Amino acid sequence: QTKIVKIDDVKKQDAELQQAGEILRRGGLVAFPTETVYGLGANGLDGEACAGIYAAKGRPSDNPLILHAAGRDMVDSIAAEVPELAEQLMAAFCPGPITLILRRSRLVPDRITGGLDTVGVRIPENDIARAMIRAAGVPVAAPSANLSGRPSPTTAQATARDMDGRIPLILDGGPCRFGVESTIVDCTGERAVILRPGAVTREMLEELLGKGQVGLDPALVGAKTVPKAPGMKYTHYAPKAPMTLIEGEPSRMGQAFACEIQRLRAEGRRVGIVASREVLQELGGLIPAELAADYGHQGDLPAIAANLYEALRSFDDKPADVLLGEGTVGTGLGLAIMNRLHKASGFRTIHA
Ligand code: TXA
Ligand code: MG
CATH class of the missing domain: 3.90.870.10 (DHBP synthase)
Known part of the structure; x- marks a missing residue:
């Protein structure tokens, strides 16, 4: 129609x-x-x-x-x-x-x-x-x-x-x-x-x-x-599963994701990841492809901004019941990216 x-x-x-x-x-x-x-x-x-x-x-x-x-x-x-x-x-x-x-x-x-x-x-x-x-x-x-x-x-x-x-x-x-x-x-x-x-x-x-x-x-x-x-002021940009944002030092991200994934799995949750190619590579086999969304190279803010909403929307069809997202720097275009990520995650954050 x-x-x-x-x-x-x-x-x-x-x-x-x-x-x-x-x-x-x-x-x-x-x-x-x-x-x-x-x-x-x-x-x-x-x-x-x-x-x-x-x-x-x-x-x-x-x-x-x-x-x-x-x-x-x-x-x-x-x-x-x-x-x-x-x-x-x-x-x-x-x-x-x-x-x-x-x-x-x-x-x-x-x-x-x-x-x-x-x-x-x-x-x-x-x-x-x-x-x-x-x-x-x-x-x-x-x-x-x-x-x-x-x-x-x-x-x-x-x-x-x-x-x-x-x-x-x-x-x-x-x-x-x-x-x-x-x-x-x-x-x-x-x-x-x-x-x-x-x-x-x-x-x-x-x-x-x-x-x-x-x-x-x-x-x-x-x-x-x-x-x-x-x-x-409204809830916004929200993917279909609730998301928590992991913020902090890029070099510590992989470790922080691995910890949090294990903790959530122990609770019986199916964890989806919205993160940089680098973090997804570091996690290797820990996350099956059907539960991962790659938002671009770590630090490539124009690519991350361009890919972010499609990455969040990809979980419409992925079998995750909880999501972990990777934060970026908060300056330049990173201010816009972090604003959307904070709203998408309802301001739930973990520091890497
Ligand atoms: O990039 C964009 O701005 C896109 C494309 C389609 O142009 N449009 C867009 O519109 O994002 P919307 O409605 O999704 O977001 C506009 C925002 C809303 O948060 C609204 O509350 C705010 O602008 N807004 C609209 N008029 C306003 C006003 N007079 N004073 C303060 N905020 C206002
Ligand atoms: Mg809008």
């Missing part, structure tokens, strides 16, 4: 993109690739159409949607004002994996803002995404295209797994380049504040804006406060 259309060439496949634009204009839903994760799109100026997103995902209605623009020109219709800080960020990082929180214009439907007077605005870099938004002719509201609480989809197949039968069309642009959701930066105050870390790193923002000019939402660094991005 859900059609998956592969897009290899945006120029040659204009007819397919126009059809997606038409579905969106008429109030329907289309899932589409971005450079971060797949999005579930609706006409962002149509509250009724956006209500369909909440229904298809099972998403709480107080969790606001971000609006996707095809270019800088579309941003002016969505934002009441674009402060200098936001102009600077857009010039440096847009199109790209970043979402700016701005004061919202009156065109933005109340339905999608969760009662806030702000709106998230993102200009994706993926050319299929931008061509689709241009074809729709309106900003496109889009959360990640997963069922609420599940890891975000980074392929059309993972999108279909969650959305099959719920939407008419998925545009297949292959696997997403970055694999974790955009960096969310609140631009409504004096200085930039990161509400969700992503591929535009804190270090990249500091290089542009200056040291000390980039804050982190306290909820991201473990403080028991309500996060400013409403969606960050």
